[in-house]
Amino acid sequence: MFQDLDRLLREAELDALLVLGGTTDNAAMRYFVPRGRLSGGLAVKKPGQPPSLWVSSMEREEAGQSGWPVHTWSEAGFYHFLQETRDRNQAWVRTFETIFQKEGLTTGRVAVVGRVEFGSYWSLFHRLQERLPGLTLLGEEGLKILLEARATKSPEEVERIRALGQATVEVVGRVWEWLGTARTRDGLLVDAQGEVLTIGRVKRQIRFWMLEQGADLPYGLIFAQGRDAGIPHSMGEEAAPLRAGQPIVFDIFPREANDGYFFDFTRTWSPGYASSEAEALYAQVLEAHHLALETLRAGQPAHEAYDRVCDYFEARGHPTLRTEPGTQQGFVHSLGHGLGLDIHEAPTLRQGNTQPLQPGHVVTVEPGLYYPEQGMGFRVEDTVWMDESGRPRVLVEFPYDFVLPLRG
Amino acid sequence: MFQDLDRLLREAELDALLVLGGTTDNAAMRYFVPRGRLSGGLAVKKPGQPPSLWVSSMEREEAGQSGWPVHTWSEAGFYHFLQETRDRNQAWVRTFETIFQKEGLTTGRVAVVGRVEFGSYWSLFHRLQERLPGLTLLGEEGLKILLEARATKSPEEVERIRALGQATVEVVGRVWEWLGTARTRDGLLVDAQGEVLTIGRVKRQIRFWMLEQGADLPYGLIFAQGRDAGIPHSMGEEAAPLRAGQPIVFDIFPREANDGYFFDFTRTWSPGYASSEAEALYAQVLEAHHLALETLRAGQPAHEAYDRVCDYFEARGHPTLRTEPGTQQGFVHSLGHGLGLDIHEAPTLRQGNTQPLQPGHVVTVEPGLYYPEQGMGFRVEDTVWMDESGRPRVLVEFPYDFVLPLRG
Numbered sequence: 093m094f095q096d097l098d099r100l101l102r103e104a105e106l107d108a109l110l111v112l113g114g115t116t117d118n119a120a121m122r123y124f125v126p127r128g129r130l131s132g133g134l135a136v137k138k139p140g141q142p143p144s145l146w147v148s149s150m151e152r153e154e155a156g157q158s159g160w161p162v163h164t165w166s167e168a169g170f171y172h173f174l175q176e177t178r179d180r181n182q183a184w185v186r187t188f189e190t191i192f193q194k195e196g197l198t199t200g201r202v203a204v205v206g207r208v209e210f211g212s213y214w215s216l217f218h219r220l221q222e223r224l225p226g227l228t229l230l231g232e233e234g235l236k237i238l239l240e241a242r243a244t245k246s247p248e249e250v251e252r253i254r255a256l257g258q259a260t261v262e263v264v265g266r267v268w269e270w271l272g273t274a275r276t277r278d279g280l281l282v283d284a285q286g287e288v289l290t291i292g293r294v295k296r297q298i299r300f301w302m303l304e305q306g307a308d309l310p311y312g313l314i315f316a317q318g319r320d321a322g323i324p325h326s327m328g329e330e331a332a333p334l335r336a337g338q339p340i341v342f343d344i345f346p347r348e349a350n351d352g353y354f355f356d357f358t359r360t361w362s363p364g365y366a367s368s369e370a371e372a373l374y375a376q377v378l379e380a381h382h383l384a385l386e387t388l389r390a391g392q393p394a395h396e397a398y399d400r401v402c403d404y405f406e407a408r409g410h411p412t413l414r415t416e417p418g419t420q421q422g423f424v425h426s427l428g429h430g431l432g433l434d435i436h437e438a439p440t441l442r443q444g445n446t447q448p449l450q451p452g453h454v455v456t457v458e459p460g461l462y463y464p465e466q467g468m469g470f471r472v473e474d475t476v477w478m479d480e481s482g483r484p485r486v487l488v489e490f491p492y493d494f495v496l497p498l499r500g
Numbered sequence: 501m502f503q504d505l506d507r508l509l510r511e512a513e514l515d516a517l518l519v520l521g522g523t524t525d526n527a528a529m530r531y532f533v534p535r536g537r538l539s540g541g542l543a544v545k546k547p548g549q550p551p552s553l554w555v556s557s558m559e560r561e562e563a564g565q566s567g568w569p570v571h572t573w574s575e576a577g578f579y580h581f582l583q584e585t586r587d588r589n590q591a592w593v594r595t596f597e598t599i600f601q602k603e604g605l606t607t608g609r610v611a612v613v614g615r616v617e618f619g620s621y622w623s624l625f626h627r628l629q630e631r632l633p634g635l636t637l638l639g640e641e642g643l644k645i646l647l648e649a650r651a652t653k654s655p656e657e658v659e660r661i662r663a664l665g666q667a668t669v670e671v672v673g674r675v676w677e678w679l680g681t682a683r684t685r686d687g688l689l690v691d692a693q694g695e696v697l698t699i700g701r702v703k704r705q706i707r708f709w710m711l712e713q714g715a716d717l718p719y720g721l722i723f724a725q726g727r728d729a730g731i732p733h734s735m736g737e738e739a740a741p742l743r744a745g746q747p748i749v750f751d752i753f754p755r756e757a758n759d760g761y762f763f764d765f766t767r768t769w770s771p772g773y774a775s776s777e778a779e780a781l782y783a784q785v786l787e788a789h790h791l792a793l794e795t796l797r798a799g800q801p802a803h804e805a806y807d808r809v810c811d812y813f814e815a816r817g818h819p820t821l822r823t824e825p826g827t828q829q830g831f832v833h834s835l836g837h838g839l840g841l842d843i844h845e846a847p848t849l850r851q852g853n854t855q856p857l858q859p860g861h862v863v864t865v866e867p868g869l870y871y872p873e874q875g876m877g878f879r880v881e882d883t884v885w886m887d888e889s890g891r892p893r894v895l896v897e898f899p900y901d902f903v904l905p906l907r908g
Contacts (some may be wrong), residue, residue, distance in 0.1 A: 112618055116719055117525045120617075129720070129735060149826050150733045150833070164826070172826030178852060181640060202618065209528075210520055210621055211613035214639030217622070231622030232589060303711055310718070311524055312537070312758070325558045327537060350720070417571070417579030418557050425558070444586060 093452065094123070102141040108197055109158050109234045111135040112206030112213060117310070120206045120238060122351050128154035129350065134188075135160075136195050137355055141357065146191055168194065177189050181212075182412035185219045192224060193202040199226035203234025239438040243248050243476055244452030249353065250487075251476050253432070253454055257355040257384060257475055257488035259293065259305035264359065266301060269333075275500030276363060281363055284500060292330030293313050298344070307346040309451035311435065314343035314358075321360070324425055324466030324471070333472070336364035336498070339374070341460075341471050345435050349414045354435045356456045357488070358473030361496040370468060373461050374494045380459040381492075384427055384441075385474075388457070394445040398427040401459050402443075410461060414443055416499025421463055428456040453478040454487070501652050501862065502531070507644035509547040516605055517642045519543040520614030520621060523759055525718070527841035528614045528646060530759050536562035537758065542596075543568075544603050545896040554599055576602065589620075593627045602900055607634035609764055611642025647846040651838050652860035657761065658885050658895075661840070661862055664756055665763040665896035667713035672752065672767065672898060674709060675702070679742075679771060683908030689771055692908065699723050700738030706752070707766060715754040719843065722751035722766075729768070730872030730878070732833055744772035744906065747782070748881050749868075753843050760841045764864045765896070766881030769904040778876060781869050782902045783879045788812050788867040789900075792835060792849075793882075796865070798890025802853040806835040809867050810851075818869060822851055836864040839883065861886040862895070 101109060111120045114130045124135040124143050133147040133155065149164040155164050165187055173186040192198055204217065217229055217438035241389045245253070274281040274289055281289040285291055295315050321341040334340070343358040360377070362370055380401045387397040402412040402423065411422035426442035429435075431454060439447045441455060449455075455478070460471030474493060477485045509517060520526045522538045532543040532551050541563065542554040555563045557572040564570050567870040568877065576598040581591040600606055612625065625637055638787045653661070682697055687696040703723050710717055724736035729749040742748070751766040755774055768785070788809045795805040812821040819830035834850035837843075839862060847855045849863060857863075863886070868879030880900060 129733075133734065148733075149828055151729070153731060154733065166826035171821075174852070175825070204622060205617065205619035207615060207617050209613065209615050209643065210618060211639035211641075211643035213610065213618055214612060214622070214625070215636070215641075216639075220641075229622070231619035231624075231626075233619075233623075235617065235619035299711055300708070303707055323558070323561060324555075325537075325539065325562060413579075417583070418574035420557055444582070 093246050094241060094245070096241045097137060097237065098139045100240055101137070104203075104233055104237050105201060106203050106224060106230070106233065106237070107138065107200035108195070108202045108374075109137045109238065110204045111137070112204060117351065118207040119242070119437070121190065123238070123242060123439075125155060125158045128157040130154055134191065134301040136191070136197070138472040139197070144195070149271065157175070160370050181215065184216055185223065188216065188220050189223050192220070192227070197227065198224050198389055199459070200229060201228045203230040204239075205231070205234045205238055242432055243438040244450055245432060245454050245477070246452075249432065250348070250454060252348060252353045253355055253475065253477075254487045256307060256346060256353060257357065259307055260344060260346055260355050260357055261488050261490045263298060263305060264357065266343070267298060268361070268496060270297070271496055272498060273500050274334075274363070274498050276336045276364060276498060277317075279336055281336060281498070282500075288333045290330065290334045291317065291328045291334065294334070295328070295330070300422065302346055306349050308349055309344070310347050311345060311347070314341060314470070316341050318467045319464050321469035322462045322467065323469065324460065324462060334363060337362060337366060339366070339370055339468055339470055341469050342474065343471065347435075351433075353433060354431045356431050356435065356458075356473060356475050357473045357490070358458055359490065359492070360470045360472060360494065362494055364498045365497045366495050370470075371494065373463075373468065374470050376405070376408055377459055377461050377472050378492055381457060381472045381474075384457045384487070385460060385476070385484055388478070388484040390449050390451050390453075390478050392449050393438040393440050394447045394449055395443055395459070398441045401427050405461070421465070422461060424462050425460065428458050428473075429453050449478055451478050451480050451482050457484075501654050502649060504649045505545060505645065506530050506547045508648055509545070512611075512640070512641055512645050513609060514611050514641065515546065515608035516603070516610045516643070517545045517646065518610055518612045519545070520612060521616040525759065526615040527650070527845070529648060530841050531646070532568070533563060533566045536565040538562055538657070541739060542599065544599070544604070544605070552603070589623065592624055593631065596624065596628050597631050600628070600635070605634050605635065609636045609638060611638040611645075613642045613646055629776065631905060650745055650840055651846040652848070652858055653840060653862050653885070654860075656879050657840065658862065659754065660761045660893045661763055661883065661885075664715060664754060664761060665765065666707065667715055668710070668752055668754055668763050668765055669896050669898045670708040671706060672750070672765065673714060673802075676769070676904060678705070679904055680906060681908050682742075682771070684744045684772060684906060687745075687767055689744060690907070690908075697742045698738065698742045699725065699736045699742065702825050703736070703738070708755055714757050716757055717752070718755050719753060721753070722749060724749050725875070726875045727872050729877035730870045730875065731877065732868065732870060742771060745770060747774070747778055747876055747878055749877050751879065751881065755843075756836070761841060762839045763882050763895075764843065764866075764881060765898070766866055766879045767898065767900070768878045768880060768902065771904045771908045772900055773866070774903050777806075778878075779902065781871075782878050784813070784816055785867055785869050785880050786900055789865060789880045789882075792865045792867060793884070793894070796857065796884065796886070796892040798857050798859050798861075800857050800885050802847040802855045802857055803851055804852060805865070806849045809835050813867075813869070829873070830869060832870050833868065834856075836866050836881075838863050857886055859886050859888050859890050
């Protein structure tokens with residue numbers, strides 16, 4: 093949680109954590125500035141002190157919504173240095189140097205994080221380091237503690253994720269109902285007007301319904317059938333018609349409006365009917381899902397549930413990343429990941445991750461099986477909160493039915 | 501344009517440009533991978549050679565849509581190094597080292613760009629530099645040539661921006677018509693059912709209409725009235741009711757679906773009536789806008805139109821960033837900016853920017869006047885293409901009316 097940052101900074105012997113960039117698609121800055129919208133900025137967090145924010149004077153009020161002290165580039169001399177050097181890059185180096193001086197950070201260990209244009213800041217911090225040789229600039233060390241703080245969610249954060257999840261499964265339920273009104277023609281799903289249902293049309297409808305719920309889909313959504321469902325990161329072909337009897341992977345990962353928290357959820361549905369082979373593979377994925385939920389406990393290393401699921405799949409003859417690193421068939425990804433202001437954050441439930449699970453962690457549990465050559469893929473995913481007693485709680489329940497009956 | 505990269509790399513004496521990160525909110529990678537969706541990756545561009553892409557094996561097919569040769573982290577030994585070191589950060593350093601070896605980049609000048617988590621890559625590239633001491637890793641130098649290439653748009657790029665613009669002004673026209681059906685009650689705008697129109701409701705409607713057009717609003721939109729309109733980066737208060745006789749700044753900056761090109765457009769409307777003071781200030785902004793459009797010519801330094809507009813405003817007693825650096829009243833921002841895969845890219849029409857305008861540049865022209873203490877702000881913005889003859893062409897026309905008549 094946010095208040096852990098003081099302890100974590102001290103443990104890592106860091107004199108400050110610096111966060112670069114704006115609040116859009118930059119979870120690090122959003123964590124420090126939960127409201128308002130910044131196009132750029134710098135947050136300086138020293139142990140035992142509230143963060144201070146440095147922003148453009150145009151964004152002073154937006155930054156002020158955070159409640160932290162706000163300063164402007166102007167106060168650090170940006171326009172003065174621009175007139176003196178007539179070079180924006182130089183002016184930024186001098187501005188940052190001034191901020192470091194004002195913040196008392198001309199020596200010591202300072203870690204820099206944030207999602208920004210790498211080329212600009214790589215150059216800026218090298219020049220800054222030449223001007224402040226007593227300063228040690230670090231990267232990973234800061235990211236590590238920030239991810240550790242963010243991994244444990246406050247009750248308010250959990251409630252926001254849950255509320256978004258409830259809005260999401262309401263839409264998922266509507267999609268199930270809607271597809272159920274379809275009938276088939278030559279193996280394709282058609283609506284009451286006899287029009288073929290394409291993946292593009294279904295995705296468009298989902299986007300409208302999510303917008304009605306006030307949620308964003310910044311990375312789109314996966315609605316993929318057949319071979320595409322067998323490739324975990326395939327989004328689905330817009331023009332492809334939906335076919336009866338082929339599993340659809342429906343993975344939706346919305347974010348609250350205004351760069352808030354994520355939720356992540358997947359079901360696999362086979363419209364109309366399913367082959368016995370598909371039924372059997374789906375049953376294994378679902379069993380692996382329950383197995384993972386039974387396994388997870390606070391205190392346990394994050395790889396443990398992953399290993400249990402691999403044991404289960406391997407015993408049934410499926411390749412996994414343990415048996416075939418880089419495999420594109422079988423269980424080809426991790427078991428899950430933390431989520432919050434980023435769709436993927438700590439902890440990751442994967443091989444070798446010894447990080448212990450803790451109360452307050454919010455993670456996805458999403459085993460899957462993928463056989464693209466056979467035109468099939470399956471995944472079941474819930475977002476899970478490790479409660480105060482250290483047990484996993486599925487944040488939002490939704491049925492696990494596989495065959496989606498067509499009533500049209 | 502993309503094909504300029506070879507010449508620009510040679511002129512900058514760079515052996516390669518490296519692009520980091522995925523295609524979401526990362527214009528640098530989207531420029532190399534125009535279709536498909538990557539959650540991460542590395543593009544290596546050497547002068548005179550097609551780029552090569554390095555990605556996760558899960559995203560091999562998505563990357564392949566670019567038509568460039570695709571390799572996987574696995575091929576560069578990632579899983580092998582992970583087993584050897586049991587440390588993901590170490591494994592990434594060794595994987596990048598292997599890629600640099602395979603690409604023949606163990607010495608020379610290599611520039612790295614892309615919007616990524618700074619902390620991770622700051623550490624990774626420092627460790628890489630220790631292992632490859634003959635290598636010089638640069639930042640700004642690569643960003644500069646990438647921005648220069650991207651600044652001049654191909655006819656296809658211009659056409660995409662124009663098409664998005666046409667979809668946008670269709671929605672803007674609908675908003676004008678819709679607000680025109682309102683009537684006033686106690687100075688507030690109410691709809692036919694007598695319900696007060698809030699900024700939140702108007703924004704929600706605009707979001708629906710833009711989604712219908714297939715466009716995204718990744719940074720939201722500005723619909724701000726009164727004092728908020730006087731602060732250029734204020735988005736507008738969701739709960740605030742629309743008031744008659746107060747100028748609204750309506751700034752919309754959509755992006756094509758799937759991380760494509762941006763368009764940028766602003767009008768200022770005063771619902772029902774306007775004070776004579778507001779009318780006069782708006783007329784000045786509009787005149788400055790026309791003045792800027794008359795001034796722009798290829799070959800001219802990018803600051804020239806900005807300076808002409810400042811001359812005009814200063815002669816009428818308004819502060820500008822030239823007369824009062826950091827001012828929050830008067831003309832408080834630049835005249836405009838390039839746009840493309842980023843909402844703000846080169847060239848920027850601002851003080852001191854000597855970069856010459858070129859045919860193929862696409863820039864916004866957006867003079868404004870801001871008086872937050874008087875509860876007023878005004879901005880007029882069009883997206884402009886510098887045509888083959890070097891003259892500016894407003895990509896999509898839309899009327900400049902200020903007073904929005906209420907017919908309800």
